[in-house]
Amino acid sequence: MAAEWLIFFLPLTSFALIVFVLRPYPRWCGYVTVAAIGGSLIVSIIALIKVMGTTEKALSIPQIAWLTVGNFSLSVGLMIDSLTAVMLIVVTGVSLMVQFYSLEFMHGDRGYSRYFAFMSLFTTSMLGLVMADNLLVLYVFWEMVGLCSYLLIGFWFERPSAAAAAKKAFIVTRLGDFGFLLAILLIFANTGTLSIRELFLSQNVELLSKAGLLGLPLLTWVLLGVFSGAAGKSAQFPLHVWLPDAMEGPTPVSALIHAATMVAAGVFLVARLFPLFEHSPQALTIVAVIGGFTAFFAATMGLVMFDYKRVLAYSTVSQLGYMMLGLGVGGLSAGIFHLMNHAFFKALLFLGAGSASHATGTYDIRGMGGLRRTMPISFFTFLIAALSISGIPPFSGFWSKDEVLTDALDSGQYLLFALGLAAAFMTAFYMFRLAFIVYGGSYRGAAPAHSSHGAHGAPRESPWVMILPLVLLAIPSIVSGLVNLNGDFTRFLEPEAHFAGLNYTIAGVSILVSALGIFSAYAIYGARWLSAETVTHALSPLHSLVFNKYWMDELYQKILDSILLGLCRITDVFDRYVVDGAVNRVAWVTMKTGQELRQVQSGQAQSYGVAIFFGVLVMLAVYLIVGVR
């Protein structure tokens, strides 16, 4: 067995250990989890170095036969190519930081052991997902991360809102997963293989390229199914509604699952099947359009939220849209590059939000303020991440965002380019809106505390266990963009791709737009030349539209009420009158027959005698007329 299996089995062991042995000793659960994921990170780094050393940019790891039914055999193996290697570093790196942070953040929670068990299981599933070399195995892990997401969003399940958010996340993503499952079935029905490597062989692509419905090739339908799964997981419009609600989970969960890793699984899935997507321009266009639109659409909602984590959630949706846009306009590396950078700085932002709320006991930004003085390290790391996501050089977000925008322009999608640019403006605006409200000004005192950590006096800097991950994540947020300075990252992912390099015009425009966003935020929330109330009032219809999230939740509720409940009503009538009717009718006939027949049972021996007499007469008559045969 190759050493790379350890990446997967270390967190799995930690999960099993916690569940079966360590549950009564919460502190040990945390340590074991951190140790296991640390081990995985080390093996992942070794794997990355090994992959970089090979010419075909992939490790060949022998498969293990797992299941044989008839002449269909399912073998499991690891697929570690450049894409997986990058994902491994992202997943294990961010996991390690987040779990280390959780040691302190979750301290004193009643579900401490349970929390680390779920986190281990999540990490296991996520690593399995990125290393799977088979669509079926990938799908299993795909659903397992969904399960873990459900468990962790609903971690504080005593709160009805958390339980509802968990269900919503599960059901909405399941809607997309249905398409993914159909796609897998279609692929298997047409090619007879589920192995990802075999799928890319030209004869299998050929098999999928035959005509399908509506004049589109079958391949396009398959890829649309795959993308619907990806859109559900990565919270793309119109399935984005679950992610903001998912913020009900503990903050480290939001950082790991709903910012850095699981939501990126959709982007990863598209990237994993990118060789297929390249054969279907229509599918790629849809990916790009949905991505670009989501980037813009989600950013608008991020502008007006008052919940720290919800602002970040919409930001995540928007950035995931960016990644999809990057993939859709033809750049595998641009999308993944942004995924990697985003994972680091968004995890940092979420952990920073957790740190701020740890100190103030609230997530409402109106109850914070002035934290730059009391929490200097949290503030400084937040600033790095904010500059990074806003696309200010030399921070990492600038490089990848710029690549996405350049690709969009190069492919001639001017509208998508404009949407991306508008999203960049809004990103800068809402990040610095947060910066000025939360860290600028002076402390406005805690609103009634609803955090599990209780009310605090004046906010203090968080303990070092929480600060260290912030600092460690700030480093890649600054430098991870530099890996593609000469196109090394692009060539690593796509050996024969052309790396355009920095387009100075686009870079200039995007920096300008970001700076404008930061300046607007300063004008309204920093210097207060314009009061936020005035602006809100001036744009009141628009504001209420955005503030109410475009009434999408209400719209979905209406759709559910009318279509689903309508359907239910029809089936109800069918059940009541057809199914129940049939049963009742059978029972009624039986009863009536019985009622008639019981008249015969008079209990009068004499009438029986009369009946016998006439019976004998009839028999005699028959005998006389017909005779005995």
Add this chain to the structure above:
Amino acid sequence: MSVQLEHYLVLGAILFAIGFYGALSRRNAVAILMSIEIMFNAVNVTFVALSRYVTPTLLTGQVFAIFVITVAAGEAALGLAIIIGIYRSRATVHVDEMDLLKG
């Protein structure tokens, strides 16, 4: 005109029919018992007549008739005992009121 076998058989048939009718139509249990006795005797007449005319040398029919009379006596005793039992518990001997087996 001498009495022939047919006359005895017709007499037996008429007696049987009368008894049968009585057994099925009377309400009084004692009357039903009496009707059954008539049917027994109709059979006895037939036995004896057939024995006398068909097998004059054998006495099978007569012996059978004796047996029937014996059994009938036992039956009458048993039947009356049952009727008295019913009368004691239900204060009636009318069979149409005895319908415990009604479905």
